[in-house]
Amino acid sequence: MTPRSHRLAAxxxxxxxxxxxxxxxxxxxxxxxxxxxxxxxxxxxRAQDGRxxxxxxxxxxxxxxxxxxxxxxxxxxxxxxxxxxESAGRGPGVLRIGVHVGEIVPSTDGDVYGEGVNVxxxxxxxxxxxxxxxxxxx
Numbered sequence: 001m002t003p004r005s006h007r008l009a010a011x012x013x014x015x016x017x018x019x020x021x022x023x024x025x026x027x028x029x030x031x032x033x034x035x036x037x038x039x040x041x042x043x044x045x046r047a048q049d050g051r052x053x054x055x056x057x058x059x060x061x062x063x064x065x066x067x068x069x070x071x072x073x074x075x076x077x078x079x080x081x082x083x084x085x086e087s088a089g090r091g092p093g094v095l096r097i098g099v100h101v102g103e104i105v106p107s108t109d110g111d112v113y114g115e116g117v118n119v120x121x122x123x124x125x126x127x128x129x130x131x132x133x134x135x136x137x138x
Contacts, residue, residue, distance in 0.1 A: 006103045009112070010070035010138065011120040014041065014077060014097040015059035017129030023058075033085065033093045034058050040080035048073040053112055061120075063112060067101050067138045074099055074132045097132040098123025 016022075016033055023030035034057070041060040045052050048069035053061040064070040074097045085093040100123060102116030119135060127133040 004105050004107075006105055006114065008101065009104045009116060010064040010067045010099065010101045011104065011112070011116045012062050012064075012070050012074050012097055012099040013059060013117075013120045013124040014062075014074065014095050015124060017094045017096050019058040030058075032088065036084040036088065036093065037077075037081055037095065040077045040084055044073045044077035044080055047076060053110070059124075061112075061117065063104065067099070070099050070101075071132075071134060071138065078130075078132065094129040096124050096127040096129055098125070098127055099132065099134040099138050101135070101137045 016037055019030060037060065038055055041052055041062065045062045048064060050062050050064035050069060050073055053063055064073065078095050078097065081093065081095055098120045100116055100120040102119055103114050104112040104116045105114040106112050123133045123135060
């Protein structure tokens with residue numbers, strides 16, 4: 001088996017705070033918030049030359065060539081999401097975002113794995129609703 005190539009990347013994980021509870025109370029609103037989050041993520045990530053790796057339910061994983069771009073995209077996504085929620089009259093909807101820079105291992109299907117992804121995911125889970133947490137490395 002050939003060893004996989006590792007590379008350094010800025011990674012963020014974002015999700016909708018309180019989504020599980022919301023989806024049990026109002027599925028239509030929950031799905032609409034996911035759609036708003038996906039649109040906001042796509043626009044913010046592209047604006048910073050990043051790539052949305054995947055959407056996982058109410059979460060999104062993205063990678064960037066720079067930490068500056070990752071942080072800018074996280075703040076931009078949060079702002080776009082808030083404006084979208086407000087325009088749709090579907091509030092409240094609040095994101096939690098974790099940003100890290102570390103090694104990732106790309107897979108043949110375009111997904112990424114590794115320490116960088118794991119840390120960003122744990123960081124996002126620790127953030128309070130409305131917060132963007134960054135590691136010291138960022």
